[in-house]
Amino acid sequence: MRTVNLMKLVALVLILMAIWACFEITQLLLKMDFKETFFSALSSVATLMASVTGIGVLIFTFFTLQESRKQRESAEEPIVTIRLVPEVKNNNFFYFTLKNTGGGPAYDISVKFNPDLPYGDDDTLNNLNMFKRMPLLDKNEEVNFLFDSAINYYESNNPKSTIAIVTFYKQPKDSKRAKPIVREFEINFEERKGQMHLITRDMNDLVKEIQELKHVMVIANLRREGKHD
Incomplete structure (x- = not known):
């Protein structure tokens, strides 16, 4: 996890450095007059910096996707x-x-x-x-x-x-x-141990008690009828 975060930080730093360098060079060009050969060389430098920026974006995207995949797998993991x-x-x-x-x-x-x-x-x-x-x-x-x-x-x-x-x-x-x-x-x-609780009852318990009472009454009636016989 630390390695992934470090690589993401490095990629982000590379992107920010490339953006900052492009901004500084643009500001410098606006203030100075250069020959065509210099602009050609500068174009090569800008292309290189764009490549570095692109690589940084790819690295950042890769590790972001990896992190998202791990988070998704973690969310789907049984506990x-x-x-x-x-x-x-x-x-x-x-x-x-x-x-x-x-x-x-x-x-x-x-x-x-x-x-x-x-x-x-x-x-x-x-x-x-x-x-x-x-x-x-x-x-x-x-x-x-x-x-x-x-x-x-x-x-x-x-x-x-x-x-x-x-x-x-x-x-x-x-x-x-x-x-x-x-x-x-x-x-x-x-x-x-030692905790106190209230015994709770609901409608199902009441129905069961009524059914048990009916069974007791039926048995008692059968016994009475048996004695009379």
């Missing part, structure tokens, strides 16, 4: 992040969130935890298929899954901090231009 967050409606549960916040799709995503974290009764996160290889995570796509109860995890002897190493590619891994992009994230379970 995969992984976070441990509490469940939105009930902060007593931990969820892992894997999200692509970049400008393009991410291919062949893998995640490695160091140290590894237990998951379920007899498994670990590093053994999950989604962390071994996820073929595609599209732009703005997000994957969430339940990890554990916050209360149970805080009371356990499991690691309270780990490093998640995320590896992904801009193209499919088998393509020739594929180069791995590696990012590391610290997952700290103690970060949100």
Whole structure:
């Protein structure tokens, strides 16, 4: 990046010097009377200076285009992040969130935890298929899954901090231009410990509660009818 900026600066300086020299020579000619041979030589000098200016413009244009191309590629590059967050409606549960916040799709995503974290009764996160290889995570796509109860995890002897190493590619891994992009994230379970939250409910929760109440009433009626029989 520094080399590109230096070359662009050199090209710009050459252009400005050529313009300044042409201006000074023009001012001098307006004040003096010269022979035809001098004007011929001066024409050659002006042609040379125009060539230098043209080369400077070409160099400046080339590096400007290169910089624009790199900025466009950077804007289209995927950015995969992984976070441990509490469940939105009930902060007593931990969820892992894997999200692509970049400008393009991410291919062949893998995640490695160091140290590894237990998951379920007899498994670990590093053994999950989604962390071994996820073929595609599209732009703005997000994957969430339940990890554990916050209360149970805080009371356990499991690691309270780990490093998640995320590896992904801009193209499919088998393509020739594929180069791995590696990012590391610290997952700290103690970060949100002690925070207070309100349990929020919406219309969907109300509908579910009404449905559950109906089921309870139906079961109760069936039991009553069974007793009468």
